[in-house]
Amino acid sequence: MKEIKHFINGEYVGSASGKLFDNVNPVNGQVIARIHEAGEAEVDAAVKAARAALKGPWGRMTVAERTEILHRVADGITARFDEFLEAECLDTGKPKSLASHIDIPRGAANFKVFADLVKNVPTEAFEMATPDGSGALNYGVRRPKGVIGVISPWNLPLLLMTWKVGPALACGNTVVVKPSEETPTTTALLGEVMNAAGVPAGVYNVVHGFGGNSAGAFLTAHPDVDAITFTGETGTGETIMRAAAKGVRQVSLELGGKNAGIVFADCDLDKAIEGTLRSAFANCGQVCLGTERVYVERPIFDEFVARLKAGAEALKIGEPNDPSANFGSLVSHKHREKVLSYYQKAKDEGATVVTGGGVPDMPAHLAGGAWVQPTIWTGLPDDSAVVTEEIFGPCCHIRPFDTEAEAIELANSLPYGLASAIWTENASRAHRVAGQIEAGIVWVNSWFLRDLRTAFGGAKQSGIGREGGVHSLEFYTELKNICVKL
Numbered sequence: 001m002k003e004i005k006h007f008i009n010g011e012y013v014g015s016a017s018g019k020l021f022d023n024v025n026p027v028n029g030q031v032i033a034r035i036h037e038a039g040e041a042e043v044d045a046a047v048k049a050a051r052a053a054l055k056g057p058w059g060r061m062t063v064a065e066r067t068e069i070l071h072r073v074a075d076g077i078t079a080r081f082d083e084f085l086e087a088e089c090l091d092t093g094k095p096k097s098l099a100s101h102i103d104i105p106r107g108a109a110n111f112k113v114f115a116d117l118v119k120n121v122p123t124e125a126f127e128m129a130t131p132d133g134s135g136a137l138n139y140g141v142r143r144p145k146g147v148i149g150v151i152s153p154w155n156l157p158l159l160l161m162t163w164k165v166g167p168a169l170a171c172g173n174t175v176v177v178k179p180s181e182e183t184p185t186t187t188a189l190l191g192e193v194m195n196a197a198g199v200p201a202g203v204y205n206v207v208h209g210f211g212g213n214s215a216g217a218f219l220t221a222h223p224d225v226d227a228i229t230f231t232g233e234t235g236t237g238e239t240i241m242r243a244a245a246k247g248v249r250q251v252s253l254e255l256g257g258k259n260a261g262i263v264f265a266d267c268d269l270d271k272a273i274e275g276t277l278r279s280a281f282a283n284c285g286q287v288c289l290g291t292e293r294v295y296v297e298r299p300i301f302d303e304f305v306a307r308l309k310a311g312a313e314a315l316k317i318g319e320p321n322d323p324s325a326n327f328g329s330l331v332s333h334k335h336r337e338k339v340l341s342y343y344q345k346a347k348d349e350g351a352t353v354v355t356g357g358g359v360p361d362m363p364a365h366l367a368g369g370a371w372v373q374p375t376i377w378t379g380l381p382d383d384s385a386v387v388t389e390e391i392f393g394p395c396c397h398i399r400p401f402d403t404e405a406e407a408i409e410l411a412n413s414l415p416y417g418l419a420s421a422i423w424t425e426n427a428s429r430a431h432r433v434a435g436q437i438e439a440g441i442v443w444v445n446s447w448f449l450r451d452l453r454t455a456f457g458g459a460k461q462s463g464i465g466r467e468g469g470v471h472s473l474e475f476y477t478e479l480k481n482i483c484v485k486l
């Protein structure tokens with residue numbers, strides 16, 4: 001059986017404790033590998049390697065040298081595209097048709113985009129007067145923050161991990177990554193690419209394990225980690241913030257959401273249906289930016305529900321290798337239990353199940369998989385758990401509204417504020433409503449359209465800080481002012 005080991009100081013190493021756990025393929029429940037679980041000793045070794053590498057050749061490289069290496073990392077991912085694709089789909093159960101367009105290309109792009117960006121970071125300079133008349137010159141320089149702890153989730157494993165590692169390394173930091181226990185393989189494989197690209201030992205380190213009382217908690221508690229960047233659930237974000245308080249370490253938190261789509265009667269309905277279908281069901285609904293609440297203006301409500309139902313029922317459920325499949329399994333059986341508990345709650349609370357609501361019939365060789373049906377409900381009260389809590393599954397609740405003000409109030413009614421999608425052909429309304437939505441990202445007539453130079457992050461309980469473009473560089477560098485008396 002294949003073993004997935006930690007990657008520390010440029011080498012793959014097992015756990016001294018000999019503790020391993022199963023890596024399960026969610027489409028059939030079979031164990032595909034055994035994963036080493038890091039104890040405090042492995043986490044400490046990884047942090048020490050990262051600290052040492054800061055003082056080694058990595059710390060002495062020019063920006064040009066460093067960014068050239070990061071371009072080679074991106075090229076290395078692309079050169080081994082099929083291996084990354086296979087690994088990502090085995091871990092997550094997502095269709096290859098999806099991961100080959102999103103996960104793996106974006107995993108490579110995250111290194112190129114930030115390598116190019118960091119070459120052109122502007123700095124500030126201020127001349128000032130002094131009482132003796134000679135004056136002084138102030139100028140800002142950006143320095144790496146140090147050792148960055150990166151904790152990533154399972155829904156877009158390579159994409160979301162490199163989204164943090166790319167800019168962290170571009171800025172000259174070193175990293176210790178703790179990928180999700182559900183999806184460790186591409187993060188592990190990246191170690192080989194780093195070595196081949198000439199990334200010095202200790203710059204990129206990986207420790208595997210769980211969150212609480214395991215690798216995740218050991219990493220966030222480690223006193224020699226300078227900053228922590230995290231993507232995952234809001235509750236975990238709170239725990240990580242508490243850990244980071246010790247030693248006053250900075251955090252970047254990309255957290256959960258319960259995103260609203262608002263569909264006005266003046267929308268282009270074809271576009272609104274296509275976009276809402278993707279936002280509710282892409283990646284089996286396991287996208288933080290996905291839409292689980294859809295508010296539709298009453299005159300088009302019935303037509304919208306009927307057409308979304310038809311679209312959901314046309315999705316082709318299948319295993320990653322099925323080229324016609326555009327809807328995979330959930331990431332794990334544990335997650336399926338959570339999603340199905342909400343399917344049950346919806347029924348208990350009297351929802352109208354427009355489509356789905358259960359488990360699809362699958363052929364015998366896939367019967368052990370974590371499958372669920374794409375599901376649409378109507379008729380639930382606004383305070384239902386199904387409407388207020390993040391499910392992170394392929395489902396949405398649709399509710400009618402009558403006025404623009406009501407739609408805005410409904411969209412803003414929850415403590416989350418990650419993303420929102422507005423569908424209207426009225427430009428004034430689009431700007432007016434977008435300006436009033438309490439979310440870090442608002443799409444108008446689109447969804448998941450991302451330019452990596454733009455700010456990304458959540459309002460309210462969906463996160464702290466912004467990453468993307470220069471905002472990533474803000475987090476991953478320390479801005480120092482040097483004041484020179486002339």
Ligand code: NAD
Pocket residue numbers: 151152153154155160178179180181209210211212213215216217220231232233234236237239240253254255256257287288390392418458462463
């Ligand atoms: P999670 O919070 O359960 O786990 C995320 C990571 O944190 C995993 O690596 C896990 O092992 C680790 N972890 C868990 N407890 C920890 C602890 N006490 N200390 C340190 N590390 C710990 O989240 P998940 O289930 O993997 O991912 C789904 C969640 O992520 C959803 O809430 C989703 O909305 C959110 N998400 C947000 C964004 C965003 O950009 N805002 C993107 C993707 C996913």
